[in-house]
Amino acid sequence: MDNGIDWFFNFLYVDNGIDWFFNFLYVKYCSTFDSTAQGNIGPVLDALLAELGETRTVISPALPVNGRTVYQGYLFVGEQLLNESGMRHHPVTPMEDAHLGRLIERQGRGKAALIAWPIVARSPPRWRQSTIRRCAMWCSTPSANRICSPRAWRCGR
Numbered sequence: 001m002d003n004g005i006d007w008f009f010n011f012l013y014v015d016n017g018i019d020w021f022f023n024f025l026y027v028k029y030c031s032t033f034d035s036t037a038q039g040n041i042g043p044v045l046d047a048l049l050a051e052l053g054e055t056r057t058v059i060s061p062a063l064p065v066n067g068r069t070v071y072q073g074y075l076f077v078g079e080q081l082l083n084e085s086g087m088r089h090h091p092v093t094p095m096e097d098a099h100l101g102r103l104i105e106r107q108g109r110g111k112a113a114l115i116a117w118p119i120v121a122r123s124p125p126r127w128r129q130s131t132i133r134r135c136a137m138w139c140s141t142p143s144a145n146r147i148c149s150p151r152a153w154r155c156g157r
Contacts, residue, residue, distance in 0.1 A: 042105075
């Protein structure tokens, strides 16, 4: 193995532990994810949270460049609610409800809380403070609004 790679893995595992490396963990799922009550996003989030010893996470299946946005907890395709699009009648994963909080609560063990657009639009410190205040008490999978791609950076921080 390359000396640089050896050093890097030695640094992670021996000097700092692997936990140092994972300040943030990003899990990719489709913006038109499995929306049934038996879906796989909730169980995957539950398992990751348990493995990492965490109690909450942010979900945001938005991809504005492809017309997938989240506003006030609802997932849109362009200007249309996802459950009013052709995805409503998908043969495998019909999207019958575009409200992410209700969807994720049906799939997972946590309670969802909305981080509304006015909060996301504020500066990152205020967004984090509001999120911690609201979520530390009662939720494990809040949904952040995503209506424009510059906010992706803000939500990720």
